[in-house]
Amino acid sequence: MKFALKILKDFPSYLWSGWGAVASILLFVALWDVGNQIYGDLVLPSPLETFKTLGLMLHDDAVIAEIETTLYRASMGFGFSLILGTALGLLAGFFATASMMSRPIVTILVGMPPIAWIVLAMIWFGMGDETVIFTVIVASFPIIFVGALQGTRTLDGELKEMAESFNFPWHMRFFDVYFPHIFSYVFPAWVSGLGMAWKIVIMAELLATSNGIGASLAVARSQLDTPTALSIVVIMIASLMFIEYIILEPIKREVELWRD
Amino acid sequence: MERLEVKKLNHHFGFTEILKNINFTLDKGEVLSIVGPSGGGKTTLLHLCAGLLDVQEGSVTNTFKSSAFAFQEARLLPWKNVIDNISMGLLAKGEKNSEALKKSQEIALRFGLEEDDFEKFPKDLSGGMKQRVSFARALVLKPSLLFLDEPFSALDIGLKKELQSVLIDMISKKEISILFITHDLMEAIRLSDEMLLLKADPGHIVKKFRFDLIQNQREDRYVFSKSVEILQDKEIVSTFELELK
Ligand SMILES: Nc1ncnc2c1ncn2[C@@H]1O[C@H](COP(=O)(O)OP(=O)(O)OP(=O)(O)O)[C@@H](O)[C@H]1O
Ligand SMILES: [Mg+2]
Numbered sequence: 001m002k003f004a005l006k007i008l009k010d011f012p013s014y015l016w017s018g019w020g021a022v023a024s025i026l027l028f029v030a031l032w033d034v035g036n037q038i039y040g041d042l043v044l045p046s047p048l049e050t051f052k053t054l055g056l057m058l059h060d061d062a063v064i065a066e067i068e069t070t071l072y073r074a075s076m077g078f079g080f081s082l083i084l085g086t087a088l089g090l091l092a093g094f095f096a097t098a099s100m101m102s103r104p105i106v107t108i109l110v111g112m113p114p115i116a117w118i119v120l121a122m123i124w125f126g127m128g129d130e131t132v133i134f135t136v137i138v139a140s141f142p143i144i145f146v147g148a149l150q151g152t153r154t155l156d157g158e159l160k161e162m163a164e165s166f167n168f169p170w171h172m173r174f175f176d177v178y179f180p181h182i183f184s185y186v187f188p189a190w191v192s193g194l195g196m197a198w199k200i201v202i203m204a205e206l207l208a209t210s211n212g213i214g215a216s217l218a219v220a221r222s223q224l225d226t227p228t229a230l231s232i233v234v235i236m237i238a239s240l241m242f243i244e245y246i247i248l249e250p251i252k253r254e255v256e257l258w259r260d
Numbered sequence: 261m262e263r264l265e266v267k268k269l270n271h272h273f274g275f276t277e278i279l280k281n282i283n284f285t286l287d288k289g290e291v292l293s294i295v296g297p298s299g300g301g302k303t304t305l306l307h308l309c310a311g312l313l314d315v316q317e318g319s320v321t322n323t324f325k326s327s328a329f330a331f332q333e334a335r336l337l338p339w340k341n342v343i344d345n346i347s348m349g350l351l352a353k354g355e356k357n358s359e360a361l362k363k364s365q366e367i368a369l370r371f372g373l374e375e376d377d378f379e380k381f382p383k384d385l386s387g388g389m390k391q392r393v394s395f396a397r398a399l400v401l402k403p404s405l406l407f408l409d410e411p412f413s414a415l416d417i418g419l420k421k422e423l424q425s426v427l428i429d430m431i432s433k434k435e436i437s438i439l440f441i442t443h444d445l446m447e448a449i450r451l452s453d454e455m456l457l458l459k460a461d462p463g464h465i466v467k468k469f470r471f472d473l474i475q476n477q478r479e480d481r482y483v484f485s486k487s488v489e490i491l492q493d494k495e496i497v498s499t500f501e502l503e504l505k
Contacts, residue, residue, distance in 0.1 A: 158335050161312055165329040166349045166397075176348065180339040258339040258381040 007254050014250050021245070045227040054231040063216070067235070070201055070212040073129060077136025078197040084137075085144030085193070086186060092145075093152025102149070109142040114200050115207075122208050132204040132212070139200040140193040147189020151182035180258075187255060191248050198240055262288040262324045262404060264309060264439065269318035271304060277462035278304050282318070284456060284465070288404070289434040291475070293452035294441050297500055301463030302441045303332055303409055309439060310407045324405035324437065328398035332409040332441075334390035336382040336397075342368060342389075343378045346396045353401065367400045368393075370426070372419055387414040395423065408440035412447065424450060432476040449486045450478055459499045467495045 029047050036046040045053075057063045092098040117138045121131040155178060163177045205214025213232055220229040264286040271279040278301045286292045294302050307313040309320055310329050328349060336345045343364045350360035368378065371392045382390055391414045398406060412420045428451065430436045442448050448455045455469040469490065473482060490496055 158331070158333070159337065162329075162331065162335040165310060165312055166352050168348070168352045172348075172352055176337060176340070180337075184339075258383065260383050 003254065007250050010254070011250055014253070018245070042224070042226060045230060049227055050230045050234065053227040054234055057228070057231055057235075066211060066213050066216050070205060070214065073132045073205070073212065074136060074197050074201040076129075077133040077201065078140055078194055080133070081137050081141040081144050081193055081197070082190060085141045085189075086148045089145040089148025089186075090152050090182070093149045099149055099153060102145070106142050106146055109138065110146075112138075114139050114203065118204050118207050121204075127208050127210070129209075131208045132201060135204040135208075136197045136200050140197045143193045143196060144186070144189045147186050147193075148182070151185030154185070155181055184256060184259070187252060191244070191252070194243065194248075195240065198236070202236060262437070263321075264324060264405065264437075265319075265321040266309065267319045267321075269305075269308065269315065269320065271301070271308060271313075271316055273304075279308075280462040280464045282463070282465060284454075284468075286405075286437060286439055288324075288437055289431075290454070291431055291438045291440070291452045293448040293455045294439075294458055295443070295445060295448055295455060296458030296463070297460050298443075300458050300460035302458055305458070305463065306407055306409055306439065306441055322405070324403075326401065326403045327405040327407060328401045328403035329407040330395045330398040330409065330411050332413075334382070334394035336390060336393055338382050341379045341381055342373060342385070342393055345382070345393055346400055349397050349401045363400055364396070367396045371396050371423065388416070388419065391415065392419070392423070399426075402435075404437065406436055406438045406440075408438060410441055410443060413443065420447075427451060428475045432474060445490060446483050446487050449483050449490070451475065457495060457499055459495075466499060467493070 032044070032047050035044045041049070088102075092102045114135060117135050118131070121134045125131045125134060159177055163173050168177065201212075202214040202217065205212040206218045207214075209215050213235065217229060217232050220226075220232065266282055266284050269279060269282040270277070282305060284292065294305065296302055304313065306329075308315055309322070310327065311320075311322070312329070337348070340348070343361060346364035346368060347357075347360040350363060351357070355363075365378065369375075373389065373392060373396075377385070377389065382393075385393065391411065395408075395411050398408075412423060415423065424447065427436075427438070431438070431451070438451070440451070449471060453471060455471070456465050457467045457469070458464070459466045471478075471486065
């Protein structure tokens, strides 16, 4: 509770520190406009036109429904990875054999290109929710799994000994000695897993489904509707930036205050 | 009667013999110090006595009601501030949160930490400050037996003297028993009833020195003259010089 309050209290100063980011975004928009003037509306619609299209789209119930579909798939896949990846990662971390055995599997999962998974998933599950959710899981699970594994593997033996010498009861051992350390590994892994899930969901939809934002992007491409395509890209980037900078980063700052 | 008894203790790490045939007893209210060259197995011996390592051969019998350990490295929780670190042992004993905080603040001030430091994380503390926090975490428990592994090695002479006098005060009132390791002969002479000299490779006790004068009457002159006397002891010379070659 105290912790949540502190995050809120520090939030304004954090936002204030974001002016630099705002300036660079504005600079980017300016360059975009220059690009529009050079290459013309078909290749690169102006920012103004894109944002107008975006405004119209966000008032269109059909588009909102597509966004909801995508959100549903992304959160199902990511949620599953989050729970399973964290749980299995912690478990594997506590046993030396399990962590050794899991390494090659992780290498395969990380090394296999997501596009190959999509193809396999299309064969196994057909065109639909399952294919997308499966691909999201396969892509974000190993990141979270490795984070949790590393967190448990790197627990400090000296601190464990210290806890033992003071006879810490189990709940103090867990919450005061193990948890903060593990969390400092798991939380960044969740953040990168989320970023990965968001990218993969669009790609899988584009190739394997007929609804969701990814599918809308495919339609916009086939109709050469560049303003819509760009608006969708803006939606994707804006939502990712919102989650990352407004929600996760402030939490991360407080959580890692004790670090160098 | 509370006492710590070590009999015929041997210890190996892999195939290396670290400790060989260690025997001593520590009775309630006594202070026993261990001096010896670096890498001689002092920390290992202390960990064995405190039950942090499993005894392989021989026996360690500890009947003290409570004990606390201050490690050679401070071993603070990096995600807890100074006061929370000190209060960990109290909380583990089931003390109420407010009570634990109050005691921790008192002892922190007594050990020369300032209120500005209370909220700091270990990464923002100096080596000596960390050591004081770690020492405070052990002493705030008022244990019956205290294990100290070079507790003052990172402190300046002023602080060292101040913390030693805190201990001397408790020792003279027979409130505490201490088993401690030090590199500082004068510290051992000032604080202990008995000093064990641990020679390396493998660690074994070559000589015991007793100091009978009660601790709060040992003035600097006593400490100096004893140091001079002990520094000329043949065993001391051979134990330390051979290792320094
Ligand atoms: N966990 C371990 N595994 C293997 N060898 C160890 C282990 N801990 C200590 N040793 C070895 O045991 C010997 C004694 O170590 P110890 O830490 O007890 O020395 P010490 O007397 O406390 O030295 P110092 O005064 O420098 O602190 C050293 O040679 C060290 O390399
Ligand atoms: Mg040592």
